[in-house]
Amino acid sequence: MSLQGAKTAEWFDRAYAALINGVSSQFRYWGDDDTIVIDHGEAGHVIDMDGKRYIDYQLGFGPIILGHGEPSVVAAVVDAASAGPSFAMTQRREIEAAEKVREALSWAEGMRFTNTGTEATMHAIRLARGVTGRDIVIKFEGQYHGVHDYVMFSTAGAPPEGLGSRFRPVPWQSSSGIPDSIRTYIRTLPYNDLELVQKVFRNEGNRIAAVIVEPTLGNAFGFMPVDGFLEGLRDLCDESGAALIFDEVKTGFRIATGGAAEYFGVVPDIGTYAKALGNGFPVAAIATRGEMVEGWRKGGIAQAGTYSGNGVAAAAAKATVEQLLTGEPLARVEKVGRSLMEGIDRVLSDVSLEGMATGHPAMFSIYFGEGTPKEFRDTKGHDSELYEDVIFRMIGKGVMPCPDALEPWFVCAAHTDEDVAKTLEVFQESVSEARDGSTK
Numbered sequence: 001m002s003l004q005g006a007k008t009a010e011w012f013d014r015a016y017a018a019l020i021n022g023v024s025s026q027f028r029y030w031g032d033d034d035t036i037v038i039d040h041g042e043a044g045h046v047i048d049m050d051g052k053r054y055i056d057y058q059l060g061f062g063p064i065i066l067g068h069g070e071p072s073v074v075a076a077v078v079d080a081a082s083a084g085p086s087f088a089m090t091q092r093r094e095i096e097a098a099e100k101v102r103e104a105l106s107w108a109e110g111m112r113f114t115n116t117g118t119e120a121t122m123h124a125i126r127l128a129r130g131v132t133g134r135d136i137v138i139k140f141e142g143q144y145h146g147v148h149d150y151v152m153f154s155t156a157g158a159p160p161e162g163l164g165s166r167f168r169p170v171p172w173q174s175s176s177g178i179p180d181s182i183r184t185y186i187r188t189l190p191y192n193d194l195e196l197v198q199k200v201f202r203n204e205g206n207r208i209a210a211v212i213v214e215p216t217l218g219n220a221f222g223f224m225p226v227d228g229f230l231e232g233l234r235d236l237c238d239e240s241g242a243a244l245i246f247d248e249v250k251t252g253f254r255i256a257t258g259g260a261a262e263y264f265g266v267v268p269d270i271g272t273y274a275k276a277l278g279n280g281f282p283v284a285a286i287a288t289r290g291e292m293v294e295g296w297r298k299g300g301i302a303q304a305g306t307y308s309g310n311g312v313a314a315a316a317a318k319a320t321v322e323q324l325l326t327g328e329p330l331a332r333v334e335k336v337g338r339s340l341m342e343g344i345d346r347v348l349s350d351v352s353l354e355g356m357a358t359g360h361p362a363m364f365s366i367y368f369g370e371g372t373p374k375e376f377r378d379t380k381g382h383d384s385e386l387y388e389d390v391i392f393r394m395i396g397k398g399v400m401p402c403p404d405a406l407e408p409w410f411v412c413a414a415h416t417d418e419d420v421a422k423t424l425e426v427f428q429e430s431v432s433e434a435r436d437g438s439t440k
């Protein structure tokens with residue numbers, strides 16, 4: 001059974017003729033019969049071309065934190081658009097937005113805007129290399145930092161057998177088209193295993209420019225860091241002079257207003273932000289401190305972008321962060337997410353299915369398997385076929401998480417108690433049907 005109604009199918013045909021595979025980002029393609037075309041969003045819902053309404057837990061892959069079309073953000077953006085978005089000079093809205101971001105990220109001593117998370121991590125790595133004069137970057141398996149060549153290794157699409165032994169991990173190239181020599185600059189390690197990171201630092205600490213880490217494993221089941229992991233990374237970087245980069249593109253302005261740095265109380269040298277920073281409008285930021293600020297101030301480490309800090313993006317960021325700073329939206333997100341996670345665990349126990357909700361309430365996943373996984377290699381036992389079956393049934397019934405369990409369910413402040421109740425009812429039905437193998 002296709003997820004597309006008649007009008008959505010017609011629009012997908014048009015999309016297919018106009019865009020390669022009908023999409024502008026490969027993660028949106030779910031196959032010719034199941035790729036949905038959206039007309040618009042409203043609060044915690046999206047509506048497709050047939051007028052079918054879904055409770056939305058994809059939320060644009062995470063940016064929507066206040067709700068689709070949140071009025072104060074829309075008003076700020078309309079105002080900024082009519083003032084003209086781009087100038088070849090710093091503009092008022094950009095300064096106002098930066099001040100709000102700095103208020104939220106109290107550890108930061110300087111920042112610049114970019115447009116996407118990919119751009120932010122690319123610049124963060126260049127800044128770390130420029131300041132330290134070193135080349136090697138450590139990243140963790142299952143983590144995603146955007147699509148630039150330096151980080152497209154051992155992301156969550158990697159087959160476990162491609163990662164090598166955990167004691168001598170092999171960087172698995174996540175895309176064709178990356179020059180082979182780039183591999184020599186990356187070390188990929190299992191997340192949450194500090195001993196292995198210590199070993200790499202012992203062997204080649206004086207060549208390591210940076211450790212880049214998603215503080216929670218936000219692109220693979222959302223696993224949380226074990227006690228001491230982030231603190232241990234901080235110590236290793238301090239001892240060796242490497243930069244600690246927190247890639248907070250998913251966690252920033254979501255698990256706390258000040259992101260993971262605030263939530264876990266560990267301060268990075270560089271933090272990268274996007275997604276929830278602009279409630280859906282394309283805006284990203286790099287925040288930093290100490291000698292990294294000086295690195296950019298002095299010049300010589302290139303950072304540029306025609307659209308960086310544009311008025312529309314800045315207005316969206318200012319309006320979003322202003323609301324987040326009240327504390328109310330994220331308190332709501334946490335409450336909704338917690339109810340969903342607890343409800344999901346209850347359902348799994350009721351239907352006697354091994355599994356659990358994993359991660360932080362603002363961005364959690366569901367693991368269908370035994371044990372308590374804490375890193376990407378532990379997820380081999382996850383039953384992805386069953387998970388996909390459950391989620392496609394849920395989408396058919398009007399509740400839309402991402403069908404790939406690696407990608408978290410995102411929660412926004414506009415999700416209602418009714419949304420939670422309906423979601424859990426639909427989850428219960430869908431899990432039971434999938435387990436019994438009933439036809440869709």
Ligand SMILES: Cc1ncc(COP(=O)(O)O)c(C=O)c1O
Nearest residue numbers: 116117118144145146249250274
């Ligand atoms: C942790 C993380 N970093 C970077 C990126 C790349 O951001 P963008 O898609 O805005 O380029 C993503 C995207 O999902 C991400 O999850």
